Amino acid sequence: MRIGSEVLDQQAVDADGRLMGKVDGVALRLDGDTAEISAVLLGGATMLWRISPRLARWAERRRWTTATTRIAWSKVRKIGVDVKVDVDAERTPAFRWERWVRDRIIGRIPGA
């Protein structure tokens, strides 16, 4: 599987078909000369590492970044244009902000 074009930056969809986030990074397990993907990563910290490692380290020192969602490769399947992962988005840190915005702001406005 080509990491670049088939997994990275693709839409992750959870077990219920909810849009969960983009695959912001992958974790590799090195085994001698070969490397294989052990997990896909979602979250602001991973995103920041890809934009600028310096910025990421700086944000990390200030504890600004939220937890990374790590999904084991065994739970990942490629379906159509999306990456289907066998987890419940609501229970992962990937939905932390979605929950926070829903519970604290949007959910409190009548008609939401």
Added chain:
Amino acid sequence: MGKLLEVALGIVTGIGGFLEAGSLATAAQAGAGFGFQLVWAIVLGSICIAFLTEMAGRLAAVSHHTMPDAMRERFGLRFFLVPLITVGLVSFLVLASEIGGVSLALQFATGVPARWWALPVAVALWLLLWKGTFSVVEKGASLLGLVTLTFVVAAFRLGPEPREVLAGILPSLPSHEPAKYWFTAVSILGASVSPYLFYFYSAGAVEDGWDESYLMVNRLTAGLGMTFGGCVAVAALVCAAVVLQPRGIGVDQYDQVALLLSTPLGRAGFWLFVASLGIACAGAALQIALQIAYLTAQGFGWPWSENLYPRQAARFSLVYTLALPLAALLILAGMDVLKLTIMSMALTALSLPVTVVPLLVLMNDPLYLGDHTNGWISNAAVLVVSAIACLVALVAIPLQILGGS
């Protein structure tokens, strides 16, 4: 038969949705300053936006990706940030211009200064997005937008010499004020080729679940909708050329734009102008606010859809909930609506390569389009127009600022 209806509705959407603060203001300035000479800029801009819209729809129908989805996937996160931020900023400025346009329409109707209308307008628009579904926002606004056809009626009433109008289709060098001429040409191009138009269209095609059977619908809708839409802008330019230019009235205030309809159509014309301005700008503002939310949500993979309840797409709803009042603040702060509009349009033209070239790369990638990749004509048309717009903007914007109009 269902498809035929969709084509008809799509074309109506294109016509009713074409005119907004930017295309109206730039067409009025062009006609007032240079008669029919700048018709070519509207023609060129309309051709370019027709091609781009068709591409955005084709990408959605064949690959089932929206543009932000496909761009992030194809170019990676870092590069994707460039069009994301550029399109976001430009769209925000255009959103403020449209809110300003609605506020001015309300000022003309009530006498209460526009700036005090900005926040109420933002709240009213927000309520429509909060409660409405996608088709209400898209189709409803555009159907009401057909009131802008008044400009076409007015243009025929004014009876310009057809040969003179047609002569304007060929680009020509200005006889006076070259800096202003090129700046106006650039802002017309920016107003016609606004990225929010094709980004919104692509999100809409995915919302409506298009597949390859929609390719013909897409081609007709995009091609005819934008071409006829461009005619409304040409009509506004014709009105300005006949009404304002001979009297030596330049457009530096929106009040002067009202003359385009009140001169040929009297008191009724004035009220039709108020309605056209208000409805056209409100429709555009709704689309832009949604498009900013689509862009962000799709770029980061959040749940998005105007057809979900806001709580089902909380971050998506938060984006438009913030964008509308923030844009209104620019108007409340007392920014001149006309200047803001014209400058936003020129900046749009300047940013065209960044917003358009990534789409062109995608459209030539068989990985996304299969057998439906671009032909050379659409590639060349879009590339040439956006290159011209950007280069002329690079020269004209500094001149305009230095010239201090």
